[in-house]
Amino acid sequence: MSLIEVHNLSIRYGGHTVLSNVSLHVDAGEIVTIVGPNGSGKTSLLRAIIGAVKPSKGRVTQGADVKLGYVPQKLHIDPTLPMSVARFLALPNGVAPAAIDAALKQAGVPDLAKAQMARLSGGQFQRVLLARALIGKPQILLLDEATQGLDQPGSAAFYQQIDTVRRQTGCAVLMISHELHVVMSASDRVICLNGHVCCEGTPEVVASAPEYRALFGSGTLGALALYRHDHDHDHDHNHDALGACSHSPTEAVE
């Protein structure tokens, strides 16, 4: 049994279908990345998985006693409100200081407990959100564009931390990212979404799939080459013309 399974899920807002017949599963310990252009329904899919959006069709099933940890795209905190990291992490029902310290350590920011939320850098803030998701000891972490606003080294460091968390805790990860080239070394599987599942497979398979290339162009292929350069010294760069993608969320039919 997978930790979570999504069966033929469709989502409509008013008369507008944003996701059509999406099926996927996440198994214990694996890192699955969802990529897709703006407006392709990635956040809606994650929100349906955590139960915040009701699907118009299909269903999400969760293994018995599976705990989810959700890291949102962003969270606004009133900058004039004095609040320490420890206080933030203890909300809403109180968490033991030892559990807060352990989560901050796992998130790679062991010394931030006394820091003020309003003074954190973007990268520190994301790690505090990660710590918050880790407090409940989830079997699966769901991350929605968790590195938005971070520079590339900051994003890479964040994803490395996710990989470390996975190794240390064994938790699975389902994450959304625009930065396939940054996350790919850590991803077991990639699902390319554009209102429906366009293609899926290992990062290399997806990055070379015509559907993916039609959506993302050759820029990411260049990044893929960079990744390969680091790891197996394959210097082949593929600059084939892009195919046309006839799919869009608004064309999705239930």
Ligand SMILES: Nc1ncnc2c1ncn2[C@@H]1O[C@H](COP(=O)(O)OP(=O)(O)OP(=O)(O)O)[C@@H](O)[C@H]1O
């Ligand atoms: N609550 C809502 N009510 C109506 N329309 C919505 C709602 N939430 C999202 N949408 C629309 O659904 C479509 C998909 O949005 P969603 O946020 O799921 O896409 P996304 O792939 O996460 O986009 P991005 O990469 O820009 O964050 C968009 O056209 C968006 O405007």
